[in-house]
Amino acid sequence: MSTMTLVRDDEFQQHLTPELHPESPNRLQAIDKAFLNSSLDDSVKQLSPRAASEDDIASVHKPTYIEDLEKDSRIAIEQNRIVQIDPDTFMSPRSYDLAKLAVGAGMVAIDSVLDTDAKSSFVSIRPPGHHALVDKAMGFCLFNNIAVAARYAQKKAGLKRVLIIDWDVHHGNGTQDIFYNDPSVCFISFHQYPFWPPDSGWFTEDGVGDGKGRNINIPMPAGTGDRGYIDAWKRIVEPIAMDFKPELILLSAGYDAHQLDPLGQQRISTKGFAMLTQRLLNLANLNDAKLVCFLEGGYNVKSLSESAVITMSVLSSDVKGLDVPDNVLESKSIIAATRSGILPDRSQTNVDERIAEVAKHFARYWPSLKSGAS
Ligand SMILES: [Zn+2]
Numbered sequence: 001m002s003t004m005t006l007v008r009d010d011e012f013q014q015h016l017t018p019e020l021h022p023e024s025p026n027r028l029q030a031i032d033k034a035f036l037n038s039s040l041d042d043s044v045k046q047l048s049p050r051a052a053s054e055d056d057i058a059s060v061h062k063p064t065y066i067e068d069l070e071k072d073s074r075i076a077i078e079q080n081r082i083v084q085i086d087p088d089t090f091m092s093p094r095s096y097d098l099a100k101l102a103v104g105a106g107m108v109a110i111d112s113v114l115d116t117d118a119k120s121s122f123v124s125i126r127p128p129g130h131h132a133l134v135d136k137a138m139g140f141c142l143f144n145n146i147a148v149a150a151r152y153a154q155k156k157a158g159l160k161r162v163l164i165i166d167w168d169v170h171h172g173n174g175t176q177d178i179f180y181n182d183p184s185v186c187f188i189s190f191h192q193y194p195f196w197p198p199d200s201g202w203f204t205e206d207g208v209g210d211g212k213g214r215n216i217n218i219p220m221p222a223g224t225g226d227r228g229y230i231d232a233w234k235r236i237v238e239p240i241a242m243d244f245k246p247e248l249i250l251l252s253a254g255y256d257a258h259q260l261d262p263l264g265q266q267r268i269s270t271k272g273f274a275m276l277t278q279r280l281l282n283l284a285n286l287n288d289a290k291l292v293c294f295l296e297g298g299y300n301v302k303s304l305s306e307s308a309v310i311t312m313s314v315l316s317s318d319v320k321g322l323d324v325p326d327n328v329l330e331s332k333s334i335i336a337a338t339r340s341g342i343l344p345d346r347s348q349t350n351v352d353e354r355i356a357e358v359a360k361h362f363a364r365y366w367p368s369l370k371s372g373a374s
Pocket residue numbers: 168169170254256296297298
């Protein structure tokens with residue numbers, strides 16, 4: 001019996017971007033290689049994705065947007081070239097089909113945790129999804145993979161409370177936008193702020209209507225290290241999750257807040273990602289909720305692949321509690337990366353004050369935050 005599934009496919013490397021574009025096929029090649037070098041191959045059940053249908057995708061995206069992407073795809077195919085659809089976002093001849101396959105990979109992962117004993121799943125996909133809006137591609141993203149998966153899980157199992165956590169260094173603006181007025185999906189995004197997208201992700205963007213208070217932005221100053229992220233997790237994510245009582249937890253697992261990442265300025269170490277994952281697993285265990293992680297960003301192939309594999313390593317170990325077991329940190333491919341201590345903050349802005357400010361703002365919506373706010 002496997003406690004964890006991994007949904008992957010070599011095909012995702014056929015989504016091509018221009019030379020030197022950070023979101024390159026090498027990213028998944030590196031994760032595959034690190035996975036094979038780890039000892040996880042025996043304990044993780046690998047699954048192949050199926051393509052999502054246009055109807056599945058229309059649970060989140062406007063049909064006219066889906067048609068427009070298909071038209072762009074036809075141009076890419078007929079002219080056999082890479083088509084630019086946004087300043088940062090591109091489609092190659094196979095991209096439309098692979099974007100549907102990426103969405104479907106998330107649905108396969110949802111099936112695996114809802115229908116079997118698997119407690120968690122990691123979805124290793126590209127293109128990523130968390131910037132995709134209802135009717136607009138942006139930031140390397142075509143379809144919002146995690147949002148469609150949330151809708152699919154709600155429909156399949158009648159779930160009333162889905163928690164989405166996003167630790168990618170960029171604000172998950174697409175996911176925020178999709179669920180902004182929806183009380184059934186609580187969205188918590190950590191991100192460097194200010195950063196990209198511009199003017200996006202301040203904590204006063206906290207939802208509308210019935211969704212008020214259920215969109216939680218944690219804007220972390222540039223230079224925040226493991227220490228600040230773990231503290232924000234303890235002081236904000238854990239109390240809110242205990243009040244919300246999620247039936248399913250989804251993670252936008254971007255690794256571009258790693259200290260080695262070329263796009264972000266944050267200082268999470270590989271060990272820091274192990275510690276955050278252990279806390280995530282603990283939340284899932286406390287709520288008796290299954291957990292699915294969706295690959296988003298991460299542009300240094302070494303730190304990306306080590307951090308993605310350490311996430312899988314923690315999840316497949318399925319150890320209770322808050323401490324990462326030594327044997328997980330000593331997984332053979334990533335031993336050097338996890339020997340460091342946790343990285344301190346090196347920020348111009350006081351990280352503790354920022355965390356306290358966010359906790360105070362949300363204490364009006366979440367009773368458990370009140371005791372922790374200062
Ligand atoms: Zn990112």
